[in-house]
Amino acid sequence: MIKIVIIEDEIPARKKIIRFINELKENIEITAEIDNVEEAVEFLKIEKSIDLIISDIELLDGNAFEIYDQVKISCPIIFTTAYDQFWMNAFETNGIEYLLKPFTLERFQKAWNKFSVLNKSHASNEILLKISQIQKEIQPKSFKERFSVISNKGIYFLETEKITFFKAEEGVIFAFDDSGKKHLLNQTVLKEIESQLNPNEFFKINRSELVNKKSIIKLERYSKNALALEIKGWEDLLITSQSQTAAFREWIEK
Numbered sequence: 001m002i003k004i005v006i007i008e009d010e011i012p013a014r015k016k017i018i019r020f021i022n023e024l025k026e027n028i029e030i031t032a033e034i035d036n037v038e039e040a041v042e043f044l045k046i047e048k049s050i051d052l053i054i055s056d057i058e059l060l061d062g063n064a065f066e067i068y069d070q071v072k073i074s075c076p077i078i079f080t081t082a083y084d085q086f087w088m089n090a091f092e093t094n095g096i097e098y099l100l101k102p103f104t105l106e107r108f109q110k111a112w113n114k115f116s117v118l119n120k121s122h123a124s125n126e127i128l129l130k131i132s133q134i135q136k137e138i139q140p141k142s143f144k145e146r147f148s149v150i151s152n153k154g155i156y157f158l159e160t161e162k163i164t165f166f167k168a169e170e171g172v173i174f175a176f177d178d179s180g181k182k183h184l185l186n187q188t189v190l191k192e193i194e195s196q197l198n199p200n201e202f203f204k205i206n207r208s209e210l211v212n213k214k215s216i217i218k219l220e221r222y223s224k225n226a227l228a229l230e231i232k233g234w235e236d237l238l239i240t241s242q243s244q245t246a247a248f249r250e251w252i253e254k
Helices: 011-023 037-046 065-070 087-091 105-119 124-138 190-195 242-252
Strands: 002-007 028-034 052-056 077-081 095-100 146-151 154-159 163-169 172-177 182-185 202-204 209-212 216-223 226-231
Touching: 002 011, 002 037, 011 028, 011 105, 028 037, 037 065, 077 105, 095 105, 163 190, 190 202, 190 209, 202 242, 226 242
Parallel strands: 002 028, 002 052, 052 077, 077 095
Antiparallel strands: 146 154, 146 182, 163 172, 163 209, 172 182, 202 209, 216 226
């Protein structure tokens, strides 16, 4: 028996969800139908054997996320709402699907199918682990927006978008701006810097240099398996390694 709680303040919407649930022809028990935050909090504090919550977001007395801030939930949640601005919050609170109203039976079925896959494990901790994996997949990765620079007057900051390329030299890393100025960074590992950058914007062309796509003015053939890059504000050409040239060609075209 799959136990479901419906949290929805609009009666027509609640009836529609029940109708869609009946269409599933599964062994399901609707344990509770709740239309406000306060009642939901009280119910979920006591009832712990819920398999799935189908939850609206804007309720009679507040926002549904207030519920999940007050009660620890160990089951997945399918969110239903007329607003699209809450999707990030939804996936941070055990959400596995975000259904925008009005949604169809087909869309509801897809959400249910995702729940069914999770539910097959029959273990709350495994379900939560899979939910966590889903959350990581949908959350956009944030990239470093500025770097700290060491100077004889202290530390200042350089915006990432102003950096044309990074260069590793004898155990230190320098960042170059579009005027050709060289900045000593407060980091020493190029690979670590690479992991902090947007891969669509920066590319490691050889063992010691990372370039900003927007700073590349021109490409020239350097040898059979290498390219020479003309960089904005920099007189010398940067050379791709033979092992990176093919991948660089593919990257630069994106």
